[in-house]
Amino acid sequence: MKIVCFPHGYYLSEVSRLVEIGKKLRDMGQEVIFFSHGGPYHWVAESEGFNVVTIQPTMSPERANTYMKFNRAEVGNPFRDSFFTYEELKDYVPREAEALKETKADAVLIGWNLPSYLSTQLVGIPIIVQQPGPFTAPFFDRKMGEFVPSFIGLLRHLPMDWFINWFIPRMKVWLKPFNQLATELGLPNYKTTLDFMAGDLTLVMDTPEILKITHEELLNYTPRHPAYFNKPPLYRYGGPCFAKLPGGIPENVKKHFDTKRTKLFCGMGVSGSPKVLGSIIDIVGRLDLQAVVVTTTILQSDLKNVSDRVLVLPHVPTHLVNPMADIAITHGGAGTVQTAIHSGTPLIGVPMHAEQVGNVSLVRRQGAGILLPKQSLAQGEIENSIKKLITNKSYKENMMRLKKLQDQIDGPSKAAEEIIKFIQGRSKALN
Structure with missing residues (x-):
């Protein structure tokens, strides 16, 4: 055929x-x-x-x-x-x-x-x-x-x-x-x-x-x-089914995530909002954590005035980098959500449309993530959600349970x- x-x-x-x-x-x-x-x-x-x-x-x-x-x-x-x-x-x-x-x-x-x-x-x-x-x-x-x-x-x-x-x-x-x-x-x-x-x-x-x-x-x-x-x-x-781009973990990512701070990975695919992604880069740059943010074609990766605690890259093999993080932020695309599940990384979802709401809701209902409306995005919302995912160990435990289910297929x-x-x-x- x-x-x-x-x-x-x-x-x-x-x-x-x-x-x-x-x-x-x-x-x-x-x-x-x-x-x-x-x-x-x-x-x-x-x-x-x-x-x-x-x-x-x-x-x-x-x-x-x-x-x-x-x-x-x-x-x-x-x-x-x-x-x-x-x-x-x-x-x-x-x-x-x-x-x-x-x-x-x-x-x-x-x-x-x-x-x-x-x-x-x-x-x-x-x-x-x-x-x-x-x-x-x-x-x-x-x-x-x-x-x-x-x-x-x-x-x-x-x-x-x-x-x-x-x-x-x-x-x-x-x-x-x-x-x-x-x-x-x-x-x-x-x-x-x-x-x-x-x-x-x-x-x-x-x-x-x-x-x-x-x-x-x-x-x-x-x-x-x-x-x-x-x-x-x-x-x-x-x-x-999610992206598995060729190549290994970039050296600059390994170095950036070699830290005792909370490690955050943010990827919004191609369908994420430039405004939302820009806001997240700005917000996480003011928090006491290390972040890797993937821009794909949404934003230029050579952004100005970005905190040195935020590493901005156009593409990485997400299925290898996401597992290095303590928390993931995603727009709720099916691939980014399933990558977070595969990685065992609790997530914060900021969906752009109804299907992405549904994808994030699957994880939220099982106690492995948080859904934030894009229009109410603010430093306090992001910071409180990150604290909740870090301090409440059940989010990680539930995501690992979902990982076990997903990895069987x-x-x-x-x-x-x-x-x-x-x-x-x-x-x-x-x-």
């Missing part, structure tokens, strides 16, 4: 997850090719021996910056706007379809390369999606969503968890340009955002005991509200097995 991995090339976590799954697919005898509309992280796939094919049109850094701002709800109106405009989709979708036909792909595996939801239908091949559990229908059917006060200022002091779990299964954000083009192409319209995001197979990239949805529940899942889907979604567990291998099983089963059904 020939499988195309098609990540959004500006998201390091997404590229690295597809690389980890792609490696396992390749080990299992499948042909794996990477497609990309551009971005700075081709090297992650190329360093593992994958061929990366650039598909036109390519996304400029400026356009990617707007895309990420929209993802953080800093620009645009999600009920009117989307990640792509209708005009952009008219350019992206047919070119993707043409490339997929030429490649003779059997399936496409994506993360957030959204035009593929339409292009795969034009070609008649399945789209396989890898998603964190907190952005799937079963999560909200079981009323596990949490409201974060900073998201809707006027409702800040109201108990709104019920609203999140009622609204998200019904919401239709981002859909307008996709449905407009789908109608023109003779394809079915998406009924809800969760319908849009489900794909033909959705791999839930979490540990069942941490997500608190059993294998059996996911295997036998039927939507509580079937009218919100064109067809019943098919969910299967993949498992935890080879997420990339499980995901690869489910992909192969799905494609083979689909081929038999068609024949």
Whole structure:
């Protein structure tokens, strides 16, 4: 079989997850090719021996910056706007379809390369999606969503968890340009955002005991509200999957963390807020601790007026550096949360959007972390949270318990097995 991995090339976590799954697919005898509309992280796939094919049109850094701002709800109106405009989709979708036909792909595996939801239908091949559990229908059917006060200022002091779990299964954000083009192409319209995001197979990239949805529940899942889907979604567990960048621990990190002070690691991936990350750098620089902060493409790493107790770097192999820390600060991306769990490091989560709230809530509910709304971020909040994680040993003990659960699962291998099983089963059904 020939499988195309098609990540959004500006998201390091997404590229690295597809690389980890792609490696396992390749080990299992499948042909794996990477497609990309551009971005700075081709090297992650190329360093593992994958061929990366650039598909036109390519996304400029400026356009990617707007895309990420929209993802953080800093620009645009999600009920009117989307990640792509209708005009952009008219350019992206047919070119993707043409490339997929030429490649003779059997399936496409994506993360957030959204035009593929339409292009795969034009070609008649399945789209396989890898998603964190907190952005799937079963999560909200079981009323596990949490409201974060900073998201809707006027409702800040109201108990709104019920609203999140009622609204998200019904919401239709981002859909307008996709449905407009789908109608023109003779394809079915998406009924809800969760319908849009489900794909033909959705791999839930979490540990069942941490997500608190059993294998059996996911295997036998039927939507509580079937009218919100064109067809019943098919969910299967993949498992935890996070970046493992090449290289060892940098010498400057070893030296910086050779201290009796509390050691803090902060990484917000690519989807974190520059403003929030800048505030954290400023705040932790005034505290009596040693911090390593990874900026990726969010901020320049050569920042001015940074405390000498804060080492700022663009990238590190997080899975090796995080275990050196006493505490982690993350934006709540699935990869950064799972890396903290793998490292046994209690965390402070400052989420940017609803899915990240869900990821942090999984850890907070199990007593292994703290969730802070981004708009209430202040030195006192950060300092008090750090003190709580250090002085209350149960946070570390609980995170080590989660680590034991997560480390039992080879997420990339499980995901690869489910992909192969799905494609083979689909081929038999068609024949």
